[in-house]
Amino acid sequence: MTHIDxxxxxxxxxxxxxxxxPGTKRTNPFARVFDELVRFAQSRSLFMLHYCTGCGAxxxxxxxxxRFDMERxxxxxxxxxxxxxxxxxxxxxxVKTLKRVILTYEQMNSPKYVIGICxxxxxxGMYWQSYATAKKLNDYMPVDIYIAGCMPxxxxxxxxxxxxIENIRTGRADAWxxxxxxxxxxxxxQQRLFGADWQTPTDVIAEARHYDxxxxxxxxxxxxxxxxxxxxxxxxxxxxxxxELMRRRSRSDQGGTAQ
Amino acid sequence: MTNELTTWLDTLLAELEGIRVRRxxxxxxxxxxxxxxxxALLELLRGxxxxxxxxxxxxxxxxxxxxxxxxxHCWSYEIQSLVSxxxxxxxxxxxxxxxxxxxxxxxxxxxxIHEMFGVWFEGSPDLSRFILTEWDGPPxxxxxxxxxxxxxxxxxxxxxxxxxxxxxETRGGGIAVPPDEQRFSRRNVDET
Numbered sequence: 001m002t003h004i005d006x007x008x009x010x011x012x013x014x015x016x017x018x019x020x021x022p023g024t025k026r027t028n029p030f031a032r033v034f035d036e037l038v039r040f041a042q043s044r045s046l047f048m049l050h051y052c053t054g055c056g057a058x059x060x061x062x063x064x065x066x067r068f069d070m071e072r073x074x075x076x077x078x079x080x081x082x083x084x085x086x087x088x089x090x091x092x093x094x095v096k097t098l099k100r101v102i103l104t105y106e107q108m109n110s111p112k113y114v115i116g117i118c119x120x121x122x123x124x125g126m127y128w129q130s131y132a133t134a135k136k137l138n139d140y141m142p143v144d145i146y147i148a149g150c151m152p153x154x155x156x157x158x159x160x161x162x163x164x165i166e167n168i169r170t171g172r173a174d175a176w177x178x179x180x181x182x183x184x185x186x187x188x189x190q191q192r193l194f195g196a197d198w199q200t201p202t203d204v205i206a207e208a209r210h211y212d213x214x215x216x217x218x219x220x221x222x223x224x225x226x227x228x229x230x231x232x233x234x235x236x237x238x239x240x241x242x243x244e245l246m247r248r249r250s251r252s253d254q255g256g257t258a259q
Numbered sequence: 260m261t262n263e264l265t266t267w268l269d270t271l272l273a274e275l276e277g278i279r280v281r282r283x284x285x286x287x288x289x290x291x292x293x294x295x296x297x298x299a300l301l302e303l304l305r306g307x308x309x310x311x312x313x314x315x316x317x318x319x320x321x322x323x324x325x326x327x328x329x330x331x332h333c334w335s336y337e338i339q340s341l342v343s344x345x346x347x348x349x350x351x352x353x354x355x356x357x358x359x360x361x362x363x364x365x366x367x368x369x370x371x372i373h374e375m376f377g378v379w380f381e382g383s384p385d386l387s388r389f390i391l392t393e394w395d396g397p398p399x400x401x402x403x404x405x406x407x408x409x410x411x412x413x414x415x416x417x418x419x420x421x422x423x424x425x426x427x428e429t430r431g432g433g434i435a436v437p438p439d440e441q442r443f444s445r446r447n448v449d450e451t
Binding site for chain 1: 391392393396399404406407409410413414415416417
């Protein structure tokens with residue numbers, strides 16, 4: 001017998017079920033209640049990595065500090081992508097920066113949310129005909145919320161974050177799954193800018209399998225191209241090369257033998 | 260003291276042949292010089308006239324004249340004035356001599372100009388990629404580089420009615436002025 005939870009409702013987006021793989025039967029009658037509780041908790045404790053690429057960054061200090069006080073919504077800045085939930089892109093993303101943004105995004109743990117602030121992340125903004133600036137952020141990574149404006153006031157930033165919180169609470173903020181489900185699409189757009197030998201240290205396809213989000217559009221022509229060019233990652237060689245230190249050390253060695 | 264030096268500099272430069280000197284303001288001097296005499300003039304300015312600081316080298320692409328204009332901005336801390344030495348070189352093949360031996364910081368400016376305009380500086384220590392590390396197109400600051408065509412070829416435009424905009428419109432937001440009616444719209448320019 002199919003449980004009512006397993007029947008997808010057509011049209012309406014499927015709510016995120018945390019920690020439950022699709023296909024497993026849910027026997028706990030309180031599962032739904034528990035999911036809601038988890039989602040509520042998640043939406044009220046968000047750590048934000050702000051990648052300050054452009055001028056929109058100046059709107060963040062007032063939004064974070066005492067005047068508008070983002071922390072009353074449970075949002076705090078976080079210093080490393082590994083511990084962050086939100087990736088906030090504030091302003092134009094140049095092609096060179098975009099590489100770093102993608103690396104940062106792929107390092108974050110799921111569930112992860114991307115917010116694009118300022119017009120530049122939406123359509124290039126005032127850099128619409130610049131050869132060095134990426135135009136649509138959502139071509140390269142799934143974006144949960146865009147906050148338009150040049151630049152948006154802290155009120156607008158807070159409004160956007162509240163929108164994200166609401167989406168997380170109701171289980172609609174699942175754009176991050178799209179990166180795994182349609183990895184080929186995003187990788188294709190990245191390759192169009194960075195060339196065929198573009199590769200990141202993160203194995204997105206393996207992660208897609210891990211999260212059970214591997215779908216028919218995860219692999220494609222672009223991932224085939226990636227496999228063709230992929231070089232295995234090597235650990236960085238650890239080497240200390242401080243000339244002053246080496247000189248001092250060799251001098252002390254010589255001094256030791258002379259005595 | 261400063262005035263004296265300025266007068267001295269003016270008379271010195273006026274005596275040199277083949278250059279045109281114009282004082283644009285109290286602290287700025289514009290010098291036009293033939294391209295083969297520029298290193299000698301810089302040598303003179305640095306060695307004899309205390310212009311030890313090369314603030315920048317800028318490049319202008321005069322595409323109709325088929326020339327690049329290189330401007331060397333030299334600053335003197337003693338006289339406290341700026342001498343801009345202008346020179347023009349043919350756009351093709353766009354090769355000039357480096358002034359790295361006179362001014363060390365010239366290496367960076369020349370590397371930058373090589374990247375942006377494609378001018379080759381003979382004798383510059385390093386003309387590899389500088390800021391545009393992944394760039395494989397033509398030098399982008401040249402006037403014949405069509406930035407818009409490049410953008411159209413490499414990027415997709417945002418759809419003016421994406422799905423997420425519908426959400427906003429149901430809440431009363433959305434695009435206030437449609438793209439066709441915007442004052443600075445590309446489409447309006449194309450029609451006229």
